[in-house]
Amino acid sequence: MHSPPKGFFFLTFFPSPNERDKTHMKPTDPTTVNSPVSPEGEAVRRFLLGDDTYEAMLANTTGLDREYQLYVTNQIFGRTWARGILSKQQLSLINLAMLAGKGRMDEWELHFRVALNKTRIPLVQLRELILHIALYCGIPIGRDCMAIARKVLKEENIDLSVLDDEAQA
Secondary structure, eight states, rough: OOOOOOOOOOHSSOOOOHHHHHHHHTTTTTSSSTSSHHHHHHHHHHHHHHHHHHHHHHTTTTTTTTTHHHHHIIIIITTTGGOSOOHHHHHHHHHHHHHHHTTTTTHHHHHHHHHHHHHHHHHHHHHHHHHHHHHHHHHHHHHHHHHHHHHHHHHHHOOOOOHHHHHHH
16 A cells, blocks of 8 residues: 655544554543533523423433433533623524534424523524525525424414514514
């Protein structure tokens, strides 16, 4: 096999097999079954999804998905949502945009509910986001987001008159 010249980017960016062994994850790293749950990640996950949803997830965790759930709690919620660099409102809007772009409408609905009830995104911003989604992701995705938004707003008994008042101003 041909080796790249010494000093080549590949050699400096990717560790050699011997170096890889030294940096391999240890049993105490945050993505293994034996590692503790990130308190920050658990707190954020509970806040966003609710205690009932979080407790149900714990109760239904098996040997198959235990490490996955730990990874999600520690990495997604503990190392991104809990960092505090972006506000929870900003992260909600980013998630909605990314989920729409990926066409993940079940998850989009969950995060739309989080945006309404937990991170409290103003309706005018949610409406604006759906307009941007329609432009950048396409009208069919925007239409799906609008249909989900209408359904959720109705289920949550959200008063939309604030948007009517804005249109008349």
